[in-house]
Amino acid sequence: MIDIDEIIKESLKFSSKTNKGLNDKMISKYSESTKKGKKIPKWAVVVIIPAVVACISAGTYIAVGKGFFRDKSTITGTVIGQTYENATDEIEVASNYSDGILHITLNLLKSNNVPYSALDEIKPYDCKITNLSDGTTEDIQFDYAAVNKNSVDISVNFDATEDTEYKLEIRSFLGSKKAEQPLEINGKWETVFKAETSEFAK
Amino acid sequence: MYIEGQGKVVTVKQFEILLEKYSDSIFGFCCHLTGSIDSAEDLYQYAILKAFSMIQKINCEDTDENSYKSVRNYIIGIAVRLYKNETKKKINNILVYDKEIIDSIKSEQDIESDFIGNDIKSAVRQIVANLSYKFRSVVYMFYFADMSIDEISCNLKIPKGTVKSRLNRARAIIKKEMEEKGYDRY
Numbered sequence: 001m002i003d004i005d006e007i008i009k010e011s012l013k014f015s016s017k018t019n020k021g022l023n024d025k026m027i028s029k030y031s032e033s034t035k036k037g038k039k040i041p042k043w044a045v046v047v048i049i050p051a052v053v054a055c056i057s058a059g060t061y062i063a064v065g066k067g068f069f070r071d072k073s074t075i076t077g078t079v080i081g082q083t084y085e086n087a088t089d090e091i092e093v094a095s096n097y098s099d100g101i102l103h104i105t106l107n108l109l110k111s112n113n114v115p116y117s118a119l120d121e122i123k124p125y126d127c128k129i130t131n132l133s134d135g136t137t138e139d140i141q142f143d144y145a146a147v148n149k150n151s152v153d154i155s156v157n158f159d160a161t162e163d164t165e166y167k168l169e170i171r172s173f174l175g176s177k178k179a180e181q182p183l184e185i186n187g188k189w190e191t192v193f194k195a196e197t198s199e200f201a202k
Numbered sequence: 203m204y205i206e207g208q209g210k211v212v213t214v215k216q217f218e219i220l221l222e223k224y225s226d227s228i229f230g231f232c233c234h235l236t237g238s239i240d241s242a243e244d245l246y247q248y249a250i251l252k253a254f255s256m257i258q259k260i261n262c263e264d265t266d267e268n269s270y271k272s273v274r275n276y277i278i279g280i281a282v283r284l285y286k287n288e289t290k291k292k293i294n295n296i297l298v299y300d301k302e303i304i305d306s307i308k309s310e311q312d313i314e315s316d317f318i319g320n321d322i323k324s325a326v327r328q329i330v331a332n333l334s335y336k337f338r339s340v341v342y343m344f345y346f347a348d349m350s351i352d353e354i355s356c357n358l359k360i361p362k363g364t365v366k367s368r369l370n371r372a373r374a375i376i377k378k379e380m381e382e383k384g385y386d387r388y
Contacts, residue, residue: 004377005345011326012234012346 067110067187081181084115087173088187095168095191102158102193104142104168111150115185118177119147123154125174125184132165132192144176160195167192216270217257221250224274227347231278234342235285237331245288249281275349279357282339322385329379330372337372344369 067090072081092107104124108116121144130137145154160166170189176182228249232242253276330341339358343349351369355362 004373004380007322007326007380008330008341008373008376009345011323012330012342 067185069115083184083186084175085186087185088189090116091173091185091187091189093168093170093189093191095193097158097160097166097193097195100157100159102140102156102160102168104154104156104191106152106154106173108147108150108152111147115175115183116147116150118180119175119183120177121146122152122173122175122185124170124172126171128169129158130167130169131161132167133161144174162195165192165194214257217254217273220270220273223270224277225250228274228277228281231342231347232281232285234346235281235339245281245285248284249277252280252284253277272353275347275353275357278343278347278349282343282358286335286339322380325380325383325385326376329376333372333375337368337375340365340368341372 067087068085069082070085071079072083073079090108090110092109094105094107096103106122110116123142123144124140125142127142128137128139140156140158142154142156145152168191171186173185174182175185225246229242229246232245232249233239236242236245253273330338333341340354343354343357344351349357351362351365354360354365358365
């Protein structure tokens with residue numbers, strides 16, 4: 001009985017004499033093919049281009065002013081909640097001052113989208129008021145105000161010096177919904193108001 | 203064994219010696235792989251050119267026989283990859299040998315001591331040619347080019363276990379088909 005390995009080996013055995021060197025025709029053909037450079041394979045076009053587009057989109061996400069949710073985690077990486085970032089272009093802030101009361105009007109530009117559509121109440125959270133004449137700043141606390149469709153009116157008592165301009169800077173809002181953890185909405189908003197003496201006081 | 207990035211760089215003179223020694227075996231391998239003398243000529247030339255263009259990257263530990271053989275195996279590996287790239291989807295088509303190659307095989311076998319009949323050899327060749335490409339290439343490398351499992355694994359960049367499994371499966375197919383053809387004494 002002959003080993004199958006031996007049979008395969010014997011069956012495939014043959015010698016074919018060839019020109020050992022390289023022929024000129026093939027050298028020139030090879031040179032031309034290497035000069036052309038490598039073509040981008042089709043699969044690369046299909047995979048890489050969308051990936052690049054996605055990367056550019058992610059990179060420009062902040063630049064185009066679109067808000068996004070971000071996990072809030074502890075030092076060990078445990079997720080303990082969420083914040084909403086880059087909301088600057090999604091909320092408009094206007095302010096005016098009269099008779100010791102600072103009125104703030106928020107215009108929620110994307111009130112049909114989350115998180116705004118889910119909010120019951122909202123208040124400025126991290127904010128300060130700067131006196132533009134002497135540069136002094138003071139923190140101010142707001143109470144929650146109900147969200148009415150796409151606008152919110154917030155009022156707070158504030159002692160201002162007459163005929164002085166103030167700048168209200170807000171770094172975050174706190175949104176609340178019943179039975180939900182408050183959501184911190186981060187961005188950067190600035191509005192200037194002037195404490196004018198009211199006609200009544202005059 | 204050939205290891206990229208280790209040992210001494212192969213010189214042009216050594217490359218010429220290598221061709222002198224192994225060109226027939228490399229060309230023979232190309233003939234088996236392509237099944238046609240013309241295609242084999244082209245594949246051989248491309249593989250040699252490719253290897254020559256990368257001569258600075260080819261290293262061998264010494265100038266002994268084994269080192270030359272390991273560089274030959276490297277060139278065979280290049281030929282396999284070139285053939286695979288060239289044929290792409292047609293690669294699993296059944297290989298049909300040219301008349302010229304069959305004649306070469308016959309003339310070679312007439313010289314050999316014929317302890318295995320020519321009809322059996324022809325049947326085995328046909329069964330191997332009908333194998334799918336992944337089995338066929340490993341069979342040619344192992345049985346024709348006399349490469350070890352390690353060398354095949356290194357040159358095809360596949361695990362040793364995969365090489366062994368392909369060889370075993372190819373062997374089993376050949377055996378089974380031989381039995382079906384009535385050559386059951388093997």
